[in-house]
Amino acid sequence: MKARALLAIALLAFAGIPALGTGEGFERATRIRAFTFPSDHAAHPGYRTEWWYYTGIVSSGKREFGYELxxxxxxxxxxxxxxxxxxxTRDVLFAHFAVTDVSAKRFxxxxxxxxxxxxxAGYSADKLDVFIGPDGSAGQWSVRQSGEAMRLRASANGHEIDLTLRAKRPPVLNGRDGLSQKGPGAGNANYYYSVPRLVTRGSLSVQGKRYSVSGMTWMDHEWGTSELAPNQKGWDWFSLRLSDGSDLMLYSLRDARSRPTPYSSGTIVRSDGTTLSLSQKDFSIRANGHWKSPRTGGLYPSGWTLMAPKEKLRLSVTPLLKDQELVTAGTTGVSYWEGAVRAEGSHAGRSVSGEGYVELTGYAGGAPGKALPGR
Amino acid sequence: MLLARLASWISLRHFSGQFGRAAVSILGVALGVAVFVAIRLASGSAVTSFRESVSSLAGDANLQVSGRSQGLDERKIARLLAVPGVRRADPKIEAIATVSGKPGESVLVVGLDLFSDLRVQSALRAAARYGPADVLPMVTRRDAIAVSEPFAKRNGWKTGQTVWLSDAGRKLPFVIQMLLPEQGLLRAYGGDVAVMDIAAAQESFGQIGRVTGIDVVADEGRTFNRVRLEASRLFPGAEVARPASRGDQVESMIASFRLNLVALALVALFVGAFLIFNSVSLSVIQRRQEIGMARCIGVSRTQIALLFLGEALVCGVVGAFVGLGLGVGLSRLALGSVSATVSTMYAAVKTTQVFVDTPTLVWGLALGVVAALVSGLVPALEAASTRPGLAAREGSLIQGRRARLLWVSSGAVVSGLLAWRLALWSLEARDGLAGFASAGLVLVASSLAAPIVTVGLAWLARWPARKAGGIEGALAAGWIVQSLERTAVVIAALAAAVTMLIALNMMVGSFRRTVVVWMDQTIRADLFIEPASRLVTHVYSELPAGVVNTIRTMPGVRSWDTLRVNSVVIDGKQADLYAFDLRKMADNSRLLFLDGANTHQRVREALSRDEVLVSETFSNRFGKKRGDLLELATPTGMHRFRIAGVFYDYTTEAGLIVIHRPLYSRLWKDERVDTAAVYVKPGFTAESVRTELLRRIGGRYDIVVLPNRALKARALTIFDRTFAITNALKVVAVVIAVMGVITTMSTLILQRRRELGVMRAVGASRGQLARMAVMESGLIGIFGTVLGMACGPVLAMVLIQVINKLFFGWTIIPLLEAKWFFEAAVWVVAASLLAGLLPARFASRMQAAEAVRDES
Structure with a gap:
C-alpha cells in the first residue's frame, strides 16, 4: 500500500534519515511471488522498506478501546x-503505539x-520477530510469532498492551495476487497482504489500570523498494470489518488539489473468502464533517460516506473519538490522524454495521515528504 | 552631624596632604582583595565550566556510568535497560582530540546513537537548514562529523571541508557534515564540540566493543538506588554517579589547591592591612593637637574613635571595590593557568569564561572592609585615649612606652608559642584550619616582635651606623627608636612581606629541589613516547598499538616498558592507578620507599603475592600503610590487594597505586597503554634512537618522543605553572610593603620639618640631611629584612610540615638557600633606600628659617 510507503519514508525523513535515491542494489517486487505463511510474516531485508501494521478494537465488559501498533x-x-x-547498521526500526480509550474519550x-x-532492537528474516528495546526490559515493544499466534507487546507511560492474536481466516493478498503496483514502471511495486480478522485476547492498561480485553485486529504487512510520486499531498485509508463477515480496505491518494489520483484502490473480502479489487473509479469517499486539531491546526475530515456501487456498498463511517491525532514532532516530525471508527450502512442489500481504523495524512502542514524537521 | 563636621575639620582638612598615603593604603587593600577574588573566581570558574560541561552533556540523564580508562562493555547496555526503573540508557563515546594545524586547539568529540539519542535529535532539529540528505552520511560514513558553529567559525571551517583531528596518537581525517548551533550538548567543553554517530566514533577512536560512558534516565524514588547498584554490578570498576556529583568531586579535589592560594592571598591582604594601620596611626600622631582640642570642646572618646575608624573604613571600602574590579580582570588572566592545572591534576576542562559569583564578591568586600576596620581599630583607640588639652604636642611620645613595649613583646612570645602548639595540634587532629591559624600566628608574632627587635637592632646598629655614616648614621638610628610608634609599624609590614617572601621561596624552592632529586633517582628511561594531544589537553590518552610494536623491534633499544593510567574510587575519593611492569622497573629504575627498602626486594614481595605499591600521598590521603588491605572495584569484580610498600612520589596529589601490568591486564581486561619508556643500548645515543623512532612512526601517528631531560623539564614546567600564582603573590606582598615604606618616609620627613629646620639652623648641610633620610629609610629596610629573615624559615616550616602535610601529604625536604635570603635582602633594602631618596630630596631643600617659622 502506497500510502504507508509514503509514511515510512516520511518517518525516515523526519528522523533525519533521507529516503535513498533510486533504490539501486535492493531487491524489487517485479513479479508475483508465492507467499508462504507464517514464514512471510518475517522480515524481508532484501527490500528497502517494510512495515507491520496492527490496528484493533477490543473491549472489556462495556469499556471499548482501540489500539495501533x-x-x-x-x-x-x-x-x-x-x-x-x-x-x-544497515536498517533502522521505527514504531508507533496508540491507545484510544473510547469510553473515557481519551487518546x-x-x-x-x-x-x-x-x-x-531487532528483526528476524526467519520468523515474525520485530522489537525495539532489549529483551527483559519493561519498555520493550515487540511483535512475535508465538506458535500459531502472534504476540504484541508495547508500553509507555502507564499505557500498555500485551495481546495474543490468532488468525480466523488466512491472509488476503492485495493488488494482483499480493503484488501491489505503486506507480509506473516494473518493480515500482510492493508485496502486500492483510489479515483482516485476528481474534485478539490479552490485557490492555490505560493510565496504569489494567483491563482483560478481547476483540479483533487487522494486520497489514508490506515490503518493497518502490519510489515516491512527486505530486502527492496525502491519503485517506480505511480498514473495516463488517457485521456480514466481509472486510473492506480502501485508500484514496490525494493530489495537490485534494483530488483522488488513479493510484487509489481497495479490496473487498466477502464472507466466503473471495476478494474483489477496487480501482479508483469503483468507489468514492465523501467527508461529512471536519475536525480541527488544536495542536497542529490541521483541518481533518471527520466522518465519511463510503460508496462502492458495484458491491452495493454504502457506509457511513464515524470516528469513535474526534481527536486521535499523533503529533510525533519529538522524534519523527510527522503529524497524522489514525483512529478507531464505527460504520453503519448496507452491503448487498442488507444492512450492516462495522468497525475498523482510518488513517489520514497530509492535513497538518504540507506533504509529509516535504516538511522540514523542527516544525 | 557633629561627626560629619568633625570629619571635615580633622580628616578632610588633611586629606590633600595625605592623598598619597591614602592611595597606597587603598591600593594595598585593593591588591589583597583582587588576588583573593581572582583566585576564587578563576578556580570557581574552572569548576563551574566542568559542571556546565557535565550537565550539557548529560541532558536529562540523572545517572552516569563512566568507564574510566577501560571503558564499558557495549553488550551489557541491553541488560542495563532491562533493570526495572531504567527508562533510557544512552551510550556515548567521548574523546578529546587535538586539531592538526591549529596549535593548542582541542575539541571534545562525542559519539552518540544518532537515531535514538534525544540530545542529538534536539541538536539536529535546532539546525533547521539541514535536510535529510545532509544527515545520512552521518550514519553511513566513518568520517562525518557535525561541529558546533562557533568552534567551526573560530577555526575558519566550512561544511564539506576535511579537517584532521588527533587522538591517542592517531591523525584522522573528518568531513564536516553539519554546523550545529551552540546549545544543549554542544555547550559542553566550552562549546568546542563535535558530534558523530556512535559507530563511526568507535571506529575512529579505537573503541570497538566498548563505550566510554552510559547516560541513564532512571525513575527517581524507590527504584533509583537499585538501578544504581545494578549498574555498579553490571559494570564493575566503573564510576556510577549522578552528573551533579561529578562536579562535586572535582570541586572537592580542587578545594585544597584553591584554599592554599586563597590563604596566600590573605597574606597579601594582611600586608595591606598593615598599610592601613600605618596610615591611620600616622594620621593620629599628626593630628594629636587637633584631637586634644576637639576633646576640650566636648567631643567624646567614642566619637574620636569612630572618626578614625571611619577613615580606615573609607580606605577599606574604596580599596575593596577597586580590588573587586581588579580581581575580576585578573581572574581572566589566571583562567588559562588554573584550567590547565585542573586538567593536569583532575579532569579535562576547558574554561573560556569567568563566572562571577556573588559570594566571592561579598567575601572579597567583607575581607577588605574587615581587614581595614581591624587594622584601624588600634590607632583609633589610641586616638580616643588622647587627653583633652591644647598642650598635647604633635607627635609627642606616648606615656608608658616601656610598659607598652613589654606588653607588645609578650604578645609576640605568646603568639609564637601558640603558633607552635597549634601546629602540633593541627597535625594530630588533621585540622587544616588550625594549620593556617598557626601560619597566621607566625606572622602576628613577627609583627608584634617588630618594636622590641627594632630597639635591639638600633642599639646594635649605633656603632656600625656611626662608623659608616658618621653623625647622620647615629642620628638616623636614634631617630628610628625615638619614633618607634611610627617606624615599628613600617618595619613590621616589611618584616611580614619578607617573611612571606622567604617562606614561599623556601617552600617552593625546597619542594622543587625535592622533586628534582626524586626525578633524578626515579625517572631513568632515555626516551618517553606519548600521544601529542596530551600537551594540549593535559589528559592522558592511549598510545596506538602500532607505535608500541615499532618500539619493540627498534634497534638500539635495550629495554622498554609501558605505562597505563587509570583511576579508582575508594571511599568516594578518586586516586590514580598506574600499571607498568614492576620487574622491568626494578631492573632499570627504582622507587624510593619511605622505609628505605630496596626496590628489588619490595617488587619481589609484591610480585609473589599479587600486591600493590602506593605513593606517600595515597597513604596520607586514605590512611593506608604497608601491610594494609585495599579493596578495589575492577571490571572483573571486587579484589583485595595488600600494600607491599609506600614510596615517595610527586606526580599527583590524588594518590597513586602502582600495580604490576600483567595483573592489571587480567583484572581490568585492558591491554592499552598511554606512554612508553625506552632504555637505550650502550653504543647508541638517545638522540639517534629518537630520530630513528620518529622516522619510523612519526608520519603515521601524532606522537611525541621526549628525551629524559625534556620530560623532566616538562614536569618542572608543570610544577612552576602550579606555583605561578604563588610567585605573583610574593611580588604583590613586597610591592605593597615597599609602597608603605615610601609613603611613611615621606610623611615622617614632612612631619619633622621643624626638627630638620633646627638642624639646618645649627649647621647641618643639605647633604647631611639627605644622607640622614636615606639612612633612616635604609635602616628601616634592614631591620624589617632581618626580622623577616628570622621569621621566614619558621613560616616555611609551618607551610612545609603542617599545611602541605595536611592538604597534600608530600614529603618536602626543607632546604635553606642563601640565594633566597640574599634576594629578599637586596630587594627590600634597595627598595627602602630608594624609598628614602624622595624624602631625602625634600629634606635637603628645606630652608632652616622657613621650617622653623612654619611651626611657630
Whole structure:
C-alpha cells in the first residue's frame, strides 16, 4: 500500500534519515511471488522498506478501546560495507503505539526508534520477530510469532498492551495476487497482504489500570523498494470489518488539489473468502464533517460516506473519538490522524454495521515528504 | 552631624596632604582583595565550566556510568535497560582530540546513537537548514562529523571541508557534515564540540566493543538506588554517579589547591592591612593637637574613635571595590593557568569564561572592609585615649612606652608559642584550619616582635651606623627608636612581606629541589613516547598499538616498558592507578620507599603475592600503610590487594597505586597503554634512537618522543605553572610593603620639618640631611629584612610540615638557600633606600628659617 510507503519514508525523513535515491542494489517486487505463511510474516531485508501494521478494537465488559501498533523497517543501504563497530547498521526500526480509550474519550500515543544492534532492537528474516528495546526490559515493544499466534507487546507511560492474536481466516493478498503496483514502471511495486480478522485476547492498561480485553485486529504487512510520486499531498485509508463477515480496505491518494489520483484502490473480502479489487473509479469517499486539531491546526475530515456501487456498498463511517491525532514532532516530525471508527450502512442489500481504523495524512502542514524537521 | 563636621575639620582638612598615603593604603587593600577574588573566581570558574560541561552533556540523564580508562562493555547496555526503573540508557563515546594545524586547539568529540539519542535529535532539529540528505552520511560514513558553529567559525571551517583531528596518537581525517548551533550538548567543553554517530566514533577512536560512558534516565524514588547498584554490578570498576556529583568531586579535589592560594592571598591582604594601620596611626600622631582640642570642646572618646575608624573604613571600602574590579580582570588572566592545572591534576576542562559569583564578591568586600576596620581599630583607640588639652604636642611620645613595649613583646612570645602548639595540634587532629591559624600566628608574632627587635637592632646598629655614616648614621638610628610608634609599624609590614617572601621561596624552592632529586633517582628511561594531544589537553590518552610494536623491534633499544593510567574510587575519593611492569622497573629504575627498602626486594614481595605499591600521598590521603588491605572495584569484580610498600612520589596529589601490568591486564581486561619508556643500548645515543623512532612512526601517528631531560623539564614546567600564582603573590606582598615604606618616609620627613629646620639652623648641610633620610629609610629596610629573615624559615616550616602535610601529604625536604635570603635582602633594602631618596630630596631643600617659622 502506497500510502504507508509514503509514511515510512516520511518517518525516515523526519528522523533525519533521507529516503535513498533510486533504490539501486535492493531487491524489487517485479513479479508475483508465492507467499508462504507464517514464514512471510518475517522480515524481508532484501527490500528497502517494510512495515507491520496492527490496528484493533477490543473491549472489556462495556469499556471499548482501540489500539495501533506499527513497526517500520527501513534500510539505509543495500548492504553494510565492512565496518568494525557493532553499532554500524544497515536498517533502522521505527514504531508507533496508540491507545484510544473510547469510553473515557481519551487518546494516547508514543513512538520509538530502534537501532537493530546488540539486542537493543531487532528483526528476524526467519520468523515474525520485530522489537525495539532489549529483551527483559519493561519498555520493550515487540511483535512475535508465538506458535500459531502472534504476540504484541508495547508500553509507555502507564499505557500498555500485551495481546495474543490468532488468525480466523488466512491472509488476503492485495493488488494482483499480493503484488501491489505503486506507480509506473516494473518493480515500482510492493508485496502486500492483510489479515483482516485476528481474534485478539490479552490485557490492555490505560493510565496504569489494567483491563482483560478481547476483540479483533487487522494486520497489514508490506515490503518493497518502490519510489515516491512527486505530486502527492496525502491519503485517506480505511480498514473495516463488517457485521456480514466481509472486510473492506480502501485508500484514496490525494493530489495537490485534494483530488483522488488513479493510484487509489481497495479490496473487498466477502464472507466466503473471495476478494474483489477496487480501482479508483469503483468507489468514492465523501467527508461529512471536519475536525480541527488544536495542536497542529490541521483541518481533518471527520466522518465519511463510503460508496462502492458495484458491491452495493454504502457506509457511513464515524470516528469513535474526534481527536486521535499523533503529533510525533519529538522524534519523527510527522503529524497524522489514525483512529478507531464505527460504520453503519448496507452491503448487498442488507444492512450492516462495522468497525475498523482510518488513517489520514497530509492535513497538518504540507506533504509529509516535504516538511522540514523542527516544525 | 557633629561627626560629619568633625570629619571635615580633622580628616578632610588633611586629606590633600595625605592623598598619597591614602592611595597606597587603598591600593594595598585593593591588591589583597583582587588576588583573593581572582583566585576564587578563576578556580570557581574552572569548576563551574566542568559542571556546565557535565550537565550539557548529560541532558536529562540523572545517572552516569563512566568507564574510566577501560571503558564499558557495549553488550551489557541491553541488560542495563532491562533493570526495572531504567527508562533510557544512552551510550556515548567521548574523546578529546587535538586539531592538526591549529596549535593548542582541542575539541571534545562525542559519539552518540544518532537515531535514538534525544540530545542529538534536539541538536539536529535546532539546525533547521539541514535536510535529510545532509544527515545520512552521518550514519553511513566513518568520517562525518557535525561541529558546533562557533568552534567551526573560530577555526575558519566550512561544511564539506576535511579537517584532521588527533587522538591517542592517531591523525584522522573528518568531513564536516553539519554546523550545529551552540546549545544543549554542544555547550559542553566550552562549546568546542563535535558530534558523530556512535559507530563511526568507535571506529575512529579505537573503541570497538566498548563505550566510554552510559547516560541513564532512571525513575527517581524507590527504584533509583537499585538501578544504581545494578549498574555498579553490571559494570564493575566503573564510576556510577549522578552528573551533579561529578562536579562535586572535582570541586572537592580542587578545594585544597584553591584554599592554599586563597590563604596566600590573605597574606597579601594582611600586608595591606598593615598599610592601613600605618596610615591611620600616622594620621593620629599628626593630628594629636587637633584631637586634644576637639576633646576640650566636648567631643567624646567614642566619637574620636569612630572618626578614625571611619577613615580606615573609607580606605577599606574604596580599596575593596577597586580590588573587586581588579580581581575580576585578573581572574581572566589566571583562567588559562588554573584550567590547565585542573586538567593536569583532575579532569579535562576547558574554561573560556569567568563566572562571577556573588559570594566571592561579598567575601572579597567583607575581607577588605574587615581587614581595614581591624587594622584601624588600634590607632583609633589610641586616638580616643588622647587627653583633652591644647598642650598635647604633635607627635609627642606616648606615656608608658616601656610598659607598652613589654606588653607588645609578650604578645609576640605568646603568639609564637601558640603558633607552635597549634601546629602540633593541627597535625594530630588533621585540622587544616588550625594549620593556617598557626601560619597566621607566625606572622602576628613577627609583627608584634617588630618594636622590641627594632630597639635591639638600633642599639646594635649605633656603632656600625656611626662608623659608616658618621653623625647622620647615629642620628638616623636614634631617630628610628625615638619614633618607634611610627617606624615599628613600617618595619613590621616589611618584616611580614619578607617573611612571606622567604617562606614561599623556601617552600617552593625546597619542594622543587625535592622533586628534582626524586626525578633524578626515579625517572631513568632515555626516551618517553606519548600521544601529542596530551600537551594540549593535559589528559592522558592511549598510545596506538602500532607505535608500541615499532618500539619493540627498534634497534638500539635495550629495554622498554609501558605505562597505563587509570583511576579508582575508594571511599568516594578518586586516586590514580598506574600499571607498568614492576620487574622491568626494578631492573632499570627504582622507587624510593619511605622505609628505605630496596626496590628489588619490595617488587619481589609484591610480585609473589599479587600486591600493590602506593605513593606517600595515597597513604596520607586514605590512611593506608604497608601491610594494609585495599579493596578495589575492577571490571572483573571486587579484589583485595595488600600494600607491599609506600614510596615517595610527586606526580599527583590524588594518590597513586602502582600495580604490576600483567595483573592489571587480567583484572581490568585492558591491554592499552598511554606512554612508553625506552632504555637505550650502550653504543647508541638517545638522540639517534629518537630520530630513528620518529622516522619510523612519526608520519603515521601524532606522537611525541621526549628525551629524559625534556620530560623532566616538562614536569618542572608543570610544577612552576602550579606555583605561578604563588610567585605573583610574593611580588604583590613586597610591592605593597615597599609602597608603605615610601609613603611613611615621606610623611615622617614632612612631619619633622621643624626638627630638620633646627638642624639646618645649627649647621647641618643639605647633604647631611639627605644622607640622614636615606639612612633612616635604609635602616628601616634592614631591620624589617632581618626580622623577616628570622621569621621566614619558621613560616616555611609551618607551610612545609603542617599545611602541605595536611592538604597534600608530600614529603618536602626543607632546604635553606642563601640565594633566597640574599634576594629578599637586596630587594627590600634597595627598595627602602630608594624609598628614602624622595624624602631625602625634600629634606635637603628645606630652608632652616622657613621650617622653623612654619611651626611657630
Amino acid at each position: 506499527t513497526f517500520f523497517r527501513v534500510a539505509l543501504a543495500p548492504s553494510l560495507r565492512a565496518r568494525a563497530s557493532h553499532w554500524a 494516547f500515543y508514543d513512538q520509538r526508534v530502534g537501532r537493530p544492534v546488540l539486542g537493543l
